[in-house]
Amino acid sequence: MNTPIRVVIADDHRLMLDGLKQGLTSLPDIDVVGTAVDGTSLGAVVAHAKPDVLLVDVEMPGMSGLSAISRLKDLPPTIVVTMHTAESYGKSAREAGAVAFLSKGLPLPDLAAAIRAVADGQYLFDQDLDEVLSGYRTPQLSSRAEAITERERDVLRCLVQGISGTEDIADELYISQKTVKNHLASIYEKLSVNDRAQAVVEAMKLGLDRKW
Amino acid sequence: MNTPIRVVIADDHRLMLDGLKQGLTSLPDIDVVGTAVDGTSLGAVVAHAKPDVLLVDVEMPGMSGLSAISRLKDLPPTIVVTMHTAESYGKSAREAGAVAFLSKGLPLPDLAAAIRAVADGQYLFDQDLDEVLSGYRTPQLSSRAEAITERERDVLRCLVQGISGTEDIADELYISQKTVKNHLASIYEKLSVNDRAQAVVEAMKLGLDRKW
DNA sequence: TCATCAATGGGTCGTGCGACCCATAAAGGA
DNA sequence: TCCTTTATGGGTCGCACGACCCATTGATGA
Numbered sequence: 001m002n003t004p005i006r007v008v009i010a011d012d013h014r015l016m017l018d019g020l021k022q023g024l025t026s027l028p029d030i031d032v033v034g035t036a037v038d039g040t041s042l043g044a045v046v047a048h049a050k051p052d053v054l055l056v057d058v059e060m061p062g063m064s065g066l067s068a069i070s071r072l073k074d075l076p077p078t079i080v081v082t083m084h085t086a087e088s089y090g091k092s093a094r095e096a097g098a099v100a101f102l103s104k105g106l107p108l109p110d111l112a113a114a115i116r117a118v119a120d121g122q123y124l125f126d127q128d129l130d131e132v133l134s135g136y137r138t139p140q141l142s143s144r145a146e147a148i149t150e151r152e153r154d155v156l157r158c159l160v161q162g163i164s165g166t167e168d169i170a171d172e173l174y175i176s177q178k179t180v181k182n183h184l185a186s187i188y189e190k191l192s193v194n195d196r197a198q199a200v201v202e203a204m205k206l207g208l209d210r211k212w
Numbered sequence: 213m214n215t216p217i218r219v220v221i222a223d224d225h226r227l228m229l230d231g232l233k234q235g236l237t238s239l240p241d242i243d244v245v246g247t248a249v250d251g252t253s254l255g256a257v258v259a260h261a262k263p264d265v266l267l268v269d270v271e272m273p274g275m276s277g278l279s280a281i282s283r284l285k286d287l288p289p290t291i292v293v294t295m296h297t298a299e300s301y302g303k304s305a306r307e308a309g310a311v312a313f314l315s316k317g318l319p320l321p322d323l324a325a326a327i328r329a330v331a332d333g334q335y336l337f338d339q340d341l342d343e344v345l346s347g348y349r350t351p352q353l354s355s356r357a358e359a360i361t362e363r364e365r366d367v368l369r370c371l372v373q374g375i376s377g378t379e380d381i382a383d384e385l386y387i388s389q390k391t392v393k394n395h396l397a398s399i400y401e402k403l404s405v406n407d408r409a410q411a412v413v414e415a416m417k418l419g420l421d422r423k424w
Numbered sequence: 425t426c427a428t429c430a431a432t433g434g435g436t437c438g439t440g441c442g443a444c445c446c447a448t449a450a451a452g453g454a
Numbered sequence: 455t456c457c458t459t460t461a462t463g464g465g466t467c468g469c470a471c472g473a474c475c476c477a478t479t480g481a482t483g484a
Contacts, residue, residue, distance in 0.1 A: 013295065018320030019231020022238060083225065083295075108230030151461060164409040166440075179462055185442075186460095194442075197376040197408035204416060363431060378470070391432055397472075398430095406472075407440095 004029050005119045008051040008076075010036040010068070012060045016104075020055070023108045028145075028207030030115060039068030046072060053119050054078040055111075058093070070096040077118040081111075093125075100124035113137050145206045147190045153208070155183045159200050160209045216241050217331045220263040220288075222248040222280070224272045228316075232267070235320045240357075240419030242327060251280030258284060265331050266290040267323075270305070282308040289330040293323075305337075312336035325349050357418045359402045365420070367395040371412050372421045 007030055011017040014037065021032045034049030036042040039060050046054060054076050056069055069078055079100040080093040093101045099118050102111065114124055116136040124132060148156065151173075158169045170177045188194055191202045203209055219242055223229040226249065233244045246261030248254040251272050258266060266288050268281055281290055291312040292305040305313045312330050314323065326336055328348040336344060360368065363385075370381045382389045400406055403414045415421055 013316040014319045015293065015316040015323060016228055016231060019228060019233075019235045021235075022320070023231045023234035026234060026238070081227070104225040104227040107226045108234070111227060149460065159409055160413060162405070162410050162413045164407050175461085176463060178464065181442080182462080185444095188442080193374070195376050195408070196441085197371055197412050198374050200409050200412045201372060201374045361430060387431085388433060390434065393472080394432080397474095400472080408471085 004031040005053055005115060006031050006033045006049065006051045007053045007055060007115060008032070008034040008036070008042075008046055008049050009055045010039070010042050010045075010060070011057040012037050013057075016057070020108075020111075024112060024115070026207075026210070027112055028205075028210075030112060042068045043072055046076070051076050053115050055115070056080050056098075058082040067096070069098065072097075077121075079111075079114060079118055079124075081106075102129075109137065145208055148187065148208070152183050152187050152190075155180060156187060156199065156203050156208060159196055160203055164196055216243040217265055217327060218243050218245045218261065218263045219265045219267060219327060220244070220246040220248070220254075220258055220261050221267045222251070222254050222257075222272070223269040224249050225269075228269070232320075232323075236324060236327070238419075238422070239324055240417075240422075242324060254280045255284055258288070263288050265327050267327070268292050268310075270294040279308070281310065284309075289333075291323075291326055291330055291336075293318075314341075321349065357420055360399065360420070364395050364399050364402075367392060368399060368411065368415050368420060371408055372415055376408055 009020055017035055024030045025032050034045045036045045075097045078098045080098040081102050081104055083104050113133040113136040154173055158172055163169055163172055166177045166180050169180045193199050193202055221232055229247055236242045237244050246257045248257045287309045290310045292310040293314050293316055295316050325345040325348040366385055370384055375381055375384055378389045378392050381392045399411055405411050405414055
């Protein structure tokens with residue numbers, strides 16, 4: 001199972017910070033491991049959380065996002081975001097050590113893609129963002145989840161929707177009860193669980209309920 | 213069960229919009245039923261989604277948030293948010309028909325509290341925000357969920373954590389297997405389900421996994 | 425004072441569930 | 455060509471689960 005990408009977010013607007021944190025954490029392959037509301041505390045947070053990717057707002061009171069990251073040594077791959085669409089900060093962001101420069105006008109899934117991209121070593125300064133991001137749009141599911149076949153997913157979806165009885169699932173999918181049991185047995189093995197309740201928990205943790 | 217509060221959000225920054233949407237939707241008592249990225253489309257969205265509460269950013273290109281809402285008739289209780297801490301827009305917001313004016317520096321849980329407050333008929337313009345919000349901090353759980361007792365929640369928490377066997381739960385909580393079964397039976401009745409898998413699903417839908 | 429409810433516990437009964445054995449048809453890659 | 459995987463199905467067995475019945479303690483409130 002690919003370990004999730006560890007991200008630290010810095011933004012002085014708590015609403016933005018909390019929203020991003022929530023939105024990114026809900027993705028199965030991204031973990032928000034720390035946050036900062038100003039430039040001065042950022043160093044300590046990064047040193048402690050050891051993120052794979054750093055996400056910083058340019059506009060911050062006191063120390064700006066750019067001076068904050070240029071002051072860090074051992075800077076992880078860093079994405080700088082701004083409210084302005086203008087590329088005014090683009091050059092300075094690069095000079096400060098950032099590997100990506102994005103607008104806050106971007107949809108959240110694109111930011112997620114950008115995080116995956118920079119975690120993968122990409123640089124994102126140019127205009128053809130879409131081209132680079134397209135390769136990173138789908139959340140990387142863990143290997144265990146990938147092993148779940150189409151039909152097994154159907155069964156799992158029934159469980160997550162509250163259809164838990166063998167007979168109910170069989171009726172829902174137009175197959176025999178025995179086949180349902182066979183699929184469940186495969187699911188249990190692949191998810192390392194041993195009953196329906198645990199399967200539901202694992203399915204939700206892996207994000208299998210959100211991507212279909 | 214109290215129906216969730218229906219909210220429409222308008223913000224030109226997609227990152228903020230998507231983040232807020234995600235963060236608010238994850239609350240058990242709030243539903244985001246529509247979004248707009250500019251002032252012009254807001255009217256149509258509100259007319260279609262019929263929200264209980266409207267959340268609007270002041271700073272938006274084209275038509276500002278304020279002129280957008282002042283143009284609406286049948287305006288639902290409206291919260292205006294701004295990036296600036298300054299109360300510069302406060303008066304204009306009131307004049308435009310808003311019932312609350314908040315900074316984006318607010319933590320997300322406070323925004324959620326504010327939404328509950330205005331849905332309840334409160335006005336939020338003054339400085340003693342904390343006092344008003346304090347009464348709305350905890351998400352209003354549905355009546356069914358409220359009926360779940362302390363000990364039953366312990367059992368439910370075990371389930372959500374993947375401890376599903378009767379004996380395992382009994383060991384975890386230092387009680388007999390019989391007591392576990394009794395608690396489970398009560399849970400099933402209160403949640404209108406009939407096995408552990410369905411109980412897990414319901415617990416997560418009601419947000420019982422996030423508030424303890 | 426008395427009733428109610430939460431939490432703890434007992435027992436019994438039937439069946440649904442999970443673990444194991446197996447087979448067959450179709451599809452797809454080596 | 456053959457082997458692997460997927461989806462479909464059969465059977466058996468033992469135990470755990472859920473549905474009922476019940477009691478005792480302590481707290482809380484009418």
